[in-house]
Amino acid sequence: MGLFSSDRDADGDSDGEGTSVFAERGFIASAIVIGAVLICLVVWFMLGGRSDNPTAGPSQTPSTLVPTGQPTDTGPTGPPATPTEQPTATKTAPPPPNSHTGGCHDHSPDQAIPRVAAPVGVSWQFEAEMLIPLQAAGGPATTSPDGVRSCFAHSPTGAVLAAMVLLGQIQNPAVGIAALRSRVIAGPGKTAALAAAKDDRATPPTMAGELQFSGFKVLDYTTTRTIIQVVANLENKAYGAMPVTMQWSHGDWYAVLQDDGTFNGSVEPDILSSLSGYVRFSGAS
Known part of the structure; x- marks a missing residue:
């Protein structure tokens, strides 16, 4: 089971597309269904001990459904947009792997x-084959010995960076397991994702693709949780957008999974005809 799901799984889809992050609709199925963020997590998960993660109580765990009154996307009115950007790492010097300033250490972030406008002062580094954003002010300010990045600013920008960095790290087989275990709120969703990964870990991914971030939209923000619509493109063929919920706990932003072990639960992915209404944010030149 991938961390993003689609209602079409129940219809017996034979292409295995329910395991992709930015699952597609209809005729563009093969374009968006990539392992995207977290495709075929089963390949990258392994058994591990319990981590000292914060736990989310029933009153703390937000839903990935867009709150009433928040902007929503009604879906494309025409064919999906065709991205033309080619990802390249920026030349901006990245923040140090461990810092005592910025990120979660900033007590009065913007x-x-x-x-x-996209966050400024951002450098992009490859996490395996995916570019992730790093910012001295917003984070990450800490990198663990096993490569997991953490310590993001208690701000909307910090939450955006935390979501994208986590998605990129889970995509990376070298750190994906550790990132899932230490950067996701403990609960039924996390347990379900790990259990599914354990059951299917011997199954290699049937689809692959080059996923790169293209932009985002903050759908809802409070100081305790935020919902971010993250946009990515697949091999410059189409844009896909999915909601990611982040929760502030124990001094940092952590991802929240739905009970089925996915980020989005029953919320369908959006296939975008353009990036209108989204903040363009990518490492492509």
């Missing part, structure tokens, strides 16, 4: 929600 609380402005990025709605038009």
